[in-house]
Amino acid sequence: MALRHAVLAALLHGEYSGYQLTKVFDVGVANFWYAAPQQLYAELTRLEHDDLVTGREVVQQNRPNKRVFTITDDGLAELRRFATAPAKPLALRDDLAVKVHAVDRLDPEPVIEQLEERAATAAVKLAFYERTMRDLRGDLDERSFLRQGRGIGPYLTCQAGHRLEQQTREWCLTTADLLRLRARTEKTV
Numbered sequence: 001m002a003l004r005h006a007v008l009a010a011l012l013h014g015e016y017s018g019y020q021l022t023k024v025f026d027v028g029v030a031n032f033w034y035a036a037p038q039q040l041y042a043e044l045t046r047l048e049h050d051d052l053v054t055g056r057e058v059v060q061q062n063r064p065n066k067r068v069f070t071i072t073d074d075g076l077a078e079l080r081r082f083a084t085a086p087a088k089p090l091a092l093r094d095d096l097a098v099k100v101h102a103v104d105r106l107d108p109e110p111v112i113e114q115l116e117e118r119a120a121t122a123a124v125k126l127a128f129y130e131r132t133m134r135d136l137r138g139d140l141d142e143r144s145f146l147r148q149g150r151g152i153g154p155y156l157t158c159q160a161g162h163r164l165e166q167q168t169r170e171w172c173l174t175t176a177d178l179l180r181l182r183a184r185t186e187k188t189v
Helices: 003-011 018-029 037-049 073-084 095-101 108-137 142-148 152-188
Strands: 053-058 066-071
Touching: 003 018, 003 037, 003 053, 003 066, 003 073, 018 037, 018 066, 037 053, 037 066, 066 073, 095 108, 108 142, 108 152, 142 152
Parallel strands: none
Antiparallel strands: 053 066
């Protein structure tokens, strides 16, 4: 997947400035795609050049003018083409996993600390996803929302992020506990 597809997907939900789009990425897209603000601005320029989005200037009082972008019919067609292409398998590239893989030959204490930090970060993300899913559901319970609610795509990706963070938190805590126990056992042997 290219960044362009993530931007086009985000623009399906409305007209956004580059700044607003960075916030949308922070809140709704970050669980499956990360992009720095400068990457988003550069991608918007390319998308506009390729006629996949259209931009217009909004005049503001007491603030600099801003450009807002919407997806075009060509952009929607590009997303449709992307949706029909085979998806690449998920690939895990994580420096903490490399450290755990090599822990037999390392001091485990810094790895344990990093595992606990990652677990704490996952807990914060879990709370964020739970709030976001509640906001998306509104007054509906999850079962009803999944059957008839609007905005099912963002909800399902948020749900996937939530599950991933649950598993990450559990793995980090379990691994940290195991490494700590092994370190204590090795000291007594």
